[in-house]
């Protein structure tokens with residue numbers, strides 16, 4: 001953002017003040033020495049605050065005087081800040097003009113958060129480094145690290161950290177965003193859009209799962225027009241449909257795959273192993289998959305299914321020895337369940353983004 005410089009102020013496109021232009025009620029200081037126009041609001045402030053705090057403003061005021069000598073000295077010829085909102089600029093001035101005590105991070109109420117976000121954005125744009133650090137410190141210490149993100153701020157925060165290229169923070173915000181969508185505190189469309197712009201496939205996959213869950217068991221997935229009623233871009237439905245089909249197929253394959261037969265333990269003869277251990281293992285596996293499907297009927301609940309299978313197999317690992325009078329043959333199965341971590345390894349097959357974003361479509 002260091003390239004902003006003088007062009008930011010857009011002096012070429014300066015237009016005479018319109019009748020709708022008004023003076024800011026809080027920051028039109030009669031003894032100020034610099035008049036700025038932001039949107040349709042005139043601010044008369046003390047140049048010192050800008051020069052002292054901002055590299056961009058300091059450079060601007062250092063430039064040799066020319067045709068623009070009168071700029072900023074009267075309401076008729078203000079310095080125009082383009083691309084900013086009057087509300088954001090007012091928020092910045094609120095802290096620039098605040099007594100020191102009013103700017104202590106711990107003293108600021110959380111209800112000020114949208115003001116602080118505005119300060120962070122403007123401070124970044126105008127290279128007010130100390131103020132940018134101050135705002136980010138507030139957000140990190142008081143909000144994000146304490147999990148105090150509120151639904152109404154989540155979009156602003158996400159946008160801020162994306163602009164600052166602070167991607168770890170941005171992704172943490174998106175996780176909160178997804179939680180708010182899940183609990184119906186925020187609509188899903190804006191979250192999908194934001195995640196899509198950032199190429200955040202993990203979050204998109206999570207959001208798609210939420211939406212697929214909402215369609216319920218009766219959604220006519222092969223006829224997507226049946227749920228194209230919202231203003232959600234069609235690409236999301238295409239991916240949801242692809243993911244739904246891909247996950248369903250992957251589960252069918254997983255369930256029907258020839259099970260890698262456990263090797264006989266030293267005490268088990270190959271004959272006995274084939275006759276007892278393997279069938280036992282197969283039936284336990286079948287029971288576990290069926291039970292998982294019953295308990296977690298949605299294909300988007302793969303992680304839950306696999307975790308449940310882990311529990312199921314672990315719980316039933318000894319049943320074989322009971323039914324056959326306590327012989328050792330069950331031990332093959334027990335040892336296999338305990339050592340093979342088959343379910344755990346299967347989790348890779350159900351990594352959600354890979355299903356919603358098949359390889360051919362990645363990076364689009």
Ligand SMILES: [Zn+2]
Nearest residue numbers: 268273277332
């Ligand atoms: Zn055996």
